[in-house]
Amino acid sequence: MPLFFRKRKPSEEARKRLEYQMCLAKEAGADDILDISKCELSEIPFGAFATCKVLQKKVFIIHTNYLTSLLPKSCSLQSLLTIKVLDLHHNQLTALPEDIGQLAALQVLNVERNQLTHLPRSVGKLSQLQTLNAKDNRLKELPDTVGELRSLRTLDVSENEIRRLPQMLAHVRTLETLSLDASSMAYPPPEVCGAGTEAIQQFLCRESGLEYYPPSQYLLPVLERDGAESSQDSPDGPMGRFSREEVEWQNRFSDYEKRKEQKMLEKLEFERRLEVGQREHAQLLQESNSHRDEILQTVREEQSRLEQGLSKHRRYLDAERQRLQEQLKQTEQNISNRIRKLLQDNQRQKKTSEILKSLENERIRMEQLMSITQEETENLRRREVASAMQQMLTESCKNRFLQTAYESQRQSLVQQACSSMAEMDERFQQILAWQQMDQNKAISHILQESAMQKAAFEALQVKKDLMHRQIRNQIKLIETELLQLTQLELKRKALDTEALQEMISEQRWALSSLLQQLLKEKAQREEELREILTELEAKSETKQENYWLIQYQRLLNQKPLSLKLQEEGLERPLAALLAELAAEHYLPIFAHHRVSLDTLSRMSPGDLAKMGVSEAGLQREIPRRAQELLDAARTRPESAEPPQEEGLGAPEPTAPEEFPEPVRPSAPPAELEVPLSECVVCLEREAQMIFLNCGHVCCCPQCCQPLRTCPLCRQEIAQRLRIYHRS
Numbered sequence: 118m119p120l121f122f123r124k125r126k127p128s129e130e131a132r133k134r135l136e137y138q139m140c141l142a143k144e145a146g147a148d149d150i151l152d153i154s155k156c157e158l159s160e161i162p163f164g165a166f167a168t169c170k171v172l173q174k175k176v177f178i179i180h181t182n183y184l185t186s187l188l189p190k191s192c193s194l195q196s197l198l199t200i201k202v203l204d205l206h207h208n209q210l211t212a213l214p215e216d217i218g219q220l221a222a223l224q225v226l227n228v229e230r231n232q233l234t235h236l237p238r239s240v241g242k243l244s245q246l247q248t249l250n251a252k253d254n255r256l257k258e259l260p261d262t263v264g265e266l267r268s269l270r271t272l273d274v275s276e277n278e279i280r281r282l283p284q285m286l287a288h289v290r291t292l293e294t295l296s297l298d299a300s301s302m303a304y305p306p307p308e309v310c311g312a313g314t315e316a317i318q319q320f321l322c323r324e325s326g327l328e329y330y331p332p333s334q335y336l337l338p339v340l341e342r343d344g345a346e347s348s349q350d351s352p353d354g355p356m357g358r359f360s361r362e363e364v365e366w367q368n369r370f371s372d373y374e375k376r377k378e379q380k381m382l383e384k385l386e387f388e389r390r391l392e393v394g395q396r397e398h399a400q401l402l403q404e405s406n407s408h409r410d411e412i413l414q415t416v417r418e419e420q421s422r423l424e425q426g427l428s429k430h431r432r433y434l435d436a437e438r439q440r441l442q443e444q445l446k447q448t449e450q451n452i453s454n455r456i457r458k459l460l461q462d463n464q465r466q467k468k469t470s471e472i473l474k475s476l477e478n479e480r481i482r483m484e485q486l487m488s489i490t491q492e493e494t495e496n497l498r499r500r501e502v503a504s505a506m507q508q509m510l511t512e513s514c515k516n517r518f519l520q521t522a523y524e525s526q527r528q529s530l531v532q533q534a535c536s537s538m539a540e541m542d543e544r545f546q547q548i549l550a551w552q553q554m555d556q557n558k559a560i561s562h563i564l565q566e567s568a569m570q571k572a573a574f575e576a577l578q579v580k581k582d583l584m585h586r587q588i589r590n591q592i593k594l595i596e597t598e599l600l601q602l603t604q605l606e607l608k609r610k611a612l613d614t615e616a617l618q619e620m621i622s623e624q625r626w627a628l629s630s631l632l633q634q635l636l637k638e639k640a641q642r643e644e645e646l647r648e649i650l651t652e653l654e655a656k657s658e659t660k661q662e663n664y665w666l667i668q669y670q671r672l673l674n675q676k677p678l679s680l681k682l683q684e685e686g687l688e689r690p691l692a693a694l695l696a697e698l699a700a701e702h703y704l705p706i707f708a709h710h711r712v713s714l715d716t717l718s719r720m721s722p723g724d725l726a727k728m729g730v731s732e733a734g735l736q737r738e739i740p741r742r743a744q745e746l747l748d749a750a751r752t753r754p755e756s757a758e759p760p761q762e763e764g765l766g767a768p769e770p771t772a773p774e775e776f777p778e779p780v781r782p783s784a785p786p787a788e789l790e791v792p793l794s795e796c797v798v799c800l801e802r803e804a805q806m807i808f809l810n811c812g813h814v815c816c817c818p819q820c821c822q823p824l825r826t827c828p829l830c831r832q833e834i835a836q837r838l839r840i841y842h843r844s
Contacts, residue, residue, distance in 0.1 A: 127157035142168055149175040158182040160189045170196035177203050184208040194219045206230050206250070218242030229253055241265035252276055252296070264288040272296070287321035290335040448605060449621070456624050459594060462731040463631065466587055469729045514552050518545055588639045595632045596840045599625065599807055600814040604794050606829070629812030688714050690746055698742070700735055718744040796820055797828050809836040
């Protein structure tokens with residue numbers, strides 16, 4: 118359900134009709150009717166109340182509109198004191214004003230086809246009311262004060278929810294027509310209600326202890342409107358009352374004739390004065406018309422000039438709005454394409470992850486089969502390397518000290534005799550022993566630091582894990598997309614546009630959900646790596662020393678044997694090309710599909726995307742560079758040396774074929790550029806925090822600490838992530 122409702126604007130035809138009716142009611146010689154029906158009004162204009170009050174209107178027609186209230190703000194029912202007929206049918210009224218009883222002259226009230234749930238109790242004060250039509254509403258009961266309507270002749274409460282009639286209705290002796298839903302009535306019974314108005318009134322009079330008389334015997338006092346005593350019930354019946362007042366009526370008739378003659382004389386005098394006033398008014402009206410024509414001409418000229426300026430400014434604003442809408446539409450289309458591509462890449466990454474997981478299981482199985490042989494081989498290799506290093510250090514030290522001894526011996530031969538040679542030999546042996554001791558101590562220290570070896574192995578394991586690296590790349594892409602979506606949403610709010618806002622919210626929610634899923638997968642993968650590390654640690658307690666050193670060396674060369682063979686079968690220029698483009702992690706994919714350089718040059722970005730290459734820049738760059746390498750190889754002249762005959766010696770090895778070094782792009786692809794956005798709180802620092810679950814990127818790390826809700830959407834913050842922009 119929407120939180121705000123826009124006020125309904127009337128159409129041009131309805132607005133013209135309202136203006137015409139208001140002008141028609143103000144013209145000289147107009148009747149006593151103000152008709153503003155079918156004008157699509159949501160509230161009665163203030164000018165209508167003023168017109169009724171000033172011109173003493175007696176009929177006010179407002180049916181077939183969208184009114185929800187009879188009185189607008191700053192208006193009072195005092196303006197409608199002269200109204201005798203009030204027609205409000207076919208609107209959306211839910212209640213009538215509580216002080217509607219102030220309309221003492223009201224004779225007809227029509228509120229048919231509205232949404233009234235009750236009638237105010239002050240309706241009983243409408244002493245002149247003769248017709249009350251409340252058909253097709255939501256009334257559940259009638260107030261007891263309806264019994265005070267001593268002039269009421271017609272009452273229609275059909276198509277409502279009324280089940281009982283008030284007993285006070287028996288005091289309305291002038292009621293001629295009563296319309297209601299007889300089948301749904303509980304009081305009076307349905308059989309009484311179905312018999313007609315007279316049967317209902319007779320039933321109510323019996324229930325109230327009153328004697329019933331037909332309404333025709335009470336209508337004469339109502340029509341004459343003379344004397345308040347006609348509204349009281351006579352205990353002797355109406356016929357006895359009329360017989361006693363016959364003389365009084367004759368006297369009143371004679372007084373009426375005298376007053377009639379006096380009124381006629383006053384009317385003639387008024388008509389004479391009115392004729393003189395009309396002549397003066399016609400002269401003044403002619404002068405005012407001439408002056409008004411001059412003013413209207415001036416106003417028309419000024420209005421035409423203003424309309425020209427407004428039309429010119431409106432055209433400029435329309436063109437500017439159109440341009441901004443086109444820019445926003447293009448930006449939204451680009452973001453939608455990137456999000457769709459990102460979701461497709463995510464699906465492909467899941468498939469690739471499954472393949473890598475199967476390869477990982479195969480590697481673990483092969484590793485378990487070859488663990489003993491490989492560990493022994495690595496142990497022997499480590500010992501050979503250590504002994505070779507020790508021997509090399511020993512020989513180098515021996516050579517250095519021999520050279521030193523030779524030089525010192527040669528100098529001592531000149532200065533001293535053969536006795537000093539024995540002293541130099543003893544000193545040389547001592548220094549050589551110290552050097553050997555230091556070397557053995559350093560090697561043993563490195564081999565005994567298992568904690569350092571374990572930490573290095575754990576760091577290398579996380580770095581070499583392909584699945585963990587792919588999840589990190591996906592998280593970086595989603596952070597970039599969320600930042601761009603937040604900037605686009607802020608730009609929309611600045612331009613006050615609402616087009617396609619729901620689509621942006623859905624895309625932002627989809628990216629937030631995907632980011633949370635990737636964070637869970639990243640944590641799950643790290644937990645799996647820690648479990649593997651725990652298992653290896655348990656094995657290390659029962660095996661030989663330097664376990665972590667052996668595992669570190671094995672992890673450096675960790676790949677299944679079949680995948681190593683496939684990678685070795687790749688063309689060297691293709692492997693060099695992937696290395697130059699920083700795409701070495703795609704080597705297993707190219708080796709698995711057995712792609713050659715010639716085949717790669719004919720592939721499209723879509724083909725590479727299907728294989729698993731997710732970066733759009735690499736999808737375009739790899740085929741182009743492959744084509745350049747093939748073109749360079751074809752244009753290079755072939756070697757002119759003739760083949761050597763057998764027996765003339767082996768041919769000299771030729772240098773490997775050189776390919777031109779590709780030119781690296783000077784800037785990253787456009788898809789990976791991270792836009793800069795300022796913090797919406799301090800407006801100084803860069804926005805680097807992602808709020809989950811909403812996905813907005815709108816705050817800096819300093820301003821986000823005290824926040825509990827998102828500044829843009831006011832949703833609770835479940836998690837905070839920081840974006841690190843690396844140059």
